[in-house]
Amino acid sequence: MELKIEKLVYGGEGMGHADGTAVFVPFVLPGETVAVRLAEQRKKFARGRVEKFIGTSPERVPARCPYFTRCGGCHYQHLPYEAQLQYKKEILVETLSRLGGIRWTGAVGLHASPPFGYRNRAQWKARSMGGGASAIGYLEAGTQRLCPVTECPILSPRLEATLACLGKLLAAREIPATLLEAEAFADDRDERLLLSASFANLAGATAKTLGEGLRKALPAVESLLLHDASRDRFELFGPGYLRYAAAGHAYRVGHLSFFQINRFLVDELARRATAGVAGKLALDLYAGVGLFSLLLAENFERVVAAEANPAATRDLEENIHTAGLGGRIEPRTEEAEDFLARWSGQPELVILDPPRAGLTEAVRARLVALGAAEIRYVSCDPATLARDLQGFSSAYELAEIEFFDLFPQSFHLETFVRLRRISGGA
DSSP: OEEEOOEEETTTEEEEEETTEEEEEESOOTTOEEEEEEEEEOSSEEEEEEEEEEEOOTTOOOOSSTTBTTBSSOSOTTSOHHHHHHHHHHHHHHHHHHHHOOOOOSOOEEEOOOSSSOBSEEEEEEEEEETTEEEEEEEBTTSSOEEEOSOOTTBOHHHHHHHHHHHHHHHTTOSOTTEEEEEEEEOTTSOOEEEEEEESOOTTSOHHHHHHHHHHHOTTEEEEEEEETTTTEEEEESOSEEEEEETTEEEEEETTOOOOSBTTTHHHHHHHHHTTOOEEEEEEESOTTTTTHHHHTTTEEEEEEEOSOHHHHHHHHHHHHHTTOTTTEEEEOSOHHHHHHHOOOOOSEEEEOOOTTOOOHHHHHHHHHHTOSEEEEEESOHHHHHHHHHHHTTTEEEEEEEEEOOSTTSSOOEEEEEEEEOTTOO
């Protein structure tokens, strides 16, 4: 099938039409003509892979990574970074309009990142390659097959060196071939690491011996957490956390806690989300380790921070104590829906930073009923953001949209929106 690519859409694909059917294809650019082999046929759309480029876009550039198009992590390395930003802004506005009926004609604020070396956290998969040895890398796009890698240019230098070291240890069989996955998180200086590793089992290698070997091979590791899946048992070597300096505070971040992954934009996002507002009461929902809570406490008399993950709440409590804000921030270990069901006070501000699934209907309804003067929403998925904004539209108007490019080279979008209460709104 010959296809002319019309535009890029959310998800990292390009779209064209054939016989009235929308066809989605990865790793293409608008204006390109490609020969496509269909891989999936549905009633209203189809998906395919490029067999041959018939006409290429002048925007196309060589990818920096040798694994691009095979590894499933990046989607836009064939596109210059400035063009990525422009396309992403267009995709954001189009998605909000198409899925949420949000007709935004104002400016979209842009916060760009260095396009490579930005990630402070990475997750890697490991698979047996036969002969008793294993390899580490990422899953191939759309599959469960491993794409072994020895380099990854979107990682911070410390993480990329860690990936290379783990690969060598696996090849030399100094790490058991039962390794399933590993996750590393680097501090703000890209000096110290949290390393977590999960094994199908640790038979033949005691956790203590393995832990000592890994810490010797990777002296930057501040804390190491090993998981034996066969017994669902954890072994910890080290304090269980590291300190990450951001926006004027030192945050404790544990192995099981979430933290923003773009080391160049953490400060900017935290300050922007909390800037220019003050009052008596603010709610920080999906608070994590308190990235926003600590800054809110500088301008609000009282901040209530709700977070469902107990590990993150423990970090949050420690961060409140370290910052000397125990009298101003109240941590709650609760799902946002449960917390709001019992909450009765009217805040002046609510900050939301939910996971990709966005807000539940009950959370949206309860926030509308609370009637905060302003809601600030940090979203990692424009589709669920569009749905949630539509749910607020009876009581709130969209006052501002800003795009933070936390994930260069990928289709992912981080959006900050500011909602203002409509006078007399529902």
